[in-house]
Amino acid sequence: MEETQDLKRIFQDRKRTNILRSAEQNTISYLVKRVPSSISSDMLTFTGTFGSLLVLAGFILATYDNRSFLLLGILGLAINWFGDSLDGRIAYYRNIPRKWYGFSLDIIMDWVSTVLIGLGYMVYARNEYELIAFVFVVLYGWAMIISQLRYKITDIYSIDSGIVGPTEIRIILALILIAEVLFGHLIEYFAAAICITLFIINFLDTRKLLKLGDIRDNAEREARLAKKDSV
Numbered sequence: 737m738e739e740t741q742d743l744k745r746i747f748q749d750r751k752r753t754n755i756l757r758s759a760e761q762n763t764i765s766y767l768v769k770r771v772p773s774s775i776s777s778d779m780l781t782f783t784g785t786f787g788s789l790l791v792l793a794g795f796i797l798a799t800y801d802n803r804s805f806l807l808l809g810i811l812g813l814a815i816n817w818f819g820d821s822l823d824g825r826i827a828y829y830r831n832i833p834r835k836w837y838g839f840s841l842d843i844i845m846d847w848v849s850t851v852l853i854g855l856g857y858m859v860y861a862r863n864e865y866e867l868i869a870f871v872f873v874v875l876y877g878w879a880m881i882i883s884q885l886r887y888k889i890t891d892i893y894s895i896d897s898g899i900v901g902p903t904e905i906r907i908i909l910a911l912i913l914i915a916e917v918l919f920g921h922l923i924e925y926f927a928a929a930i931c932i933t934l935f936i937i938n939f940l941d942t943r944k945l946l947k948l949g950d951i952r953d954n955a956e957r958e959a960r961l962a963k964k965d966s967v
Contacts, residue, residue, distance in 0.1 A: 746825045750893045754901030764821055768829040777827045777838060781845050784819025787812045788849035794913075795856030803920060806913045809856070813906045816849060820902070839893075843880065850876045853909075857927060865924040868931060875934040882941050889948050897937050 746765055754760070771780075790812030797805035824842060827833040850873055858869035879897065887893045895901055908930070916923040 746828050752896055753894065753898060754896040754904055755899040756903055760903055764825050768822055768826045771822065771826055777823045780819045780823035780826065781841055784816045785845050785849055787815030787819060788852040790815060792852045792856035795860040799860045804917055806917050809913050810910045813910050817903060817906055861924060868927045871931045872927065875931055875938060878938045879934065882938060882945055886945055889952050897941055
């Protein structure tokens with residue numbers, strides 16, 4: 737009972753639909769209770785960004801030294817998940833949430849992290865595949881914009897696209913890095929596949945978003961007419 741109440745309090749501001757949500761939420765619930773009180777939400781946010789810097793460093797070192805350094809990126813992705821997943825959750829667990837401050841900071845630092853990872857890939861990729869890094873950043877930015885607009889229209893904040901969320905994307909990226917270390921020069925094809933998948937998901941989500949916007953417009957129009965008739 738207490739565990740259920742903790743989960744509701746920690747995740748009260750967002751709706752999750754990703755395939756790993758149950759395991760992820762239980763893990764986060766376990767971790768937030770054990771983070772020292774001296775560590776603040778802001779510190780966790782910047783810890784997540786530091787993880788993205790490690791991913792960038794791994795790409796750079798792999799480019800100029802040995803591609804085994806890509807494994808540093810897996811550590812970076814894990815640190816990024818830790819900081820990014822716990823920063824807001826720990827504020828709700830401690831009953832000190834700053835909803836709009838935290839929301840704004842989180843979105844900005846998520847964008848910075850995306851750019852850092854895209855930059856790292858651009859450094860590592862062979863010349864003809866550098867453009868994929870730019871496309872990835874643009875498509876991920878598109879996905880972020882969709883999530884913010886969906887929040888504006890529905891008042892429900894969701895960071896997932898169906899069963900896939902940021903955690904699943906981190907796991908996919910980690911597996912790609914492992915495959916690149918083992919076999920070499922596969923990352924370009926994986927990156928291209930991710931971009932194609934993101935484009936399809938964003939296109940479908942954009943259509944759904946426009947339908948939601950149309951539904952809200954009609955509801956507000958009917959509400960205004962009903963109010964006018966009652967006067």
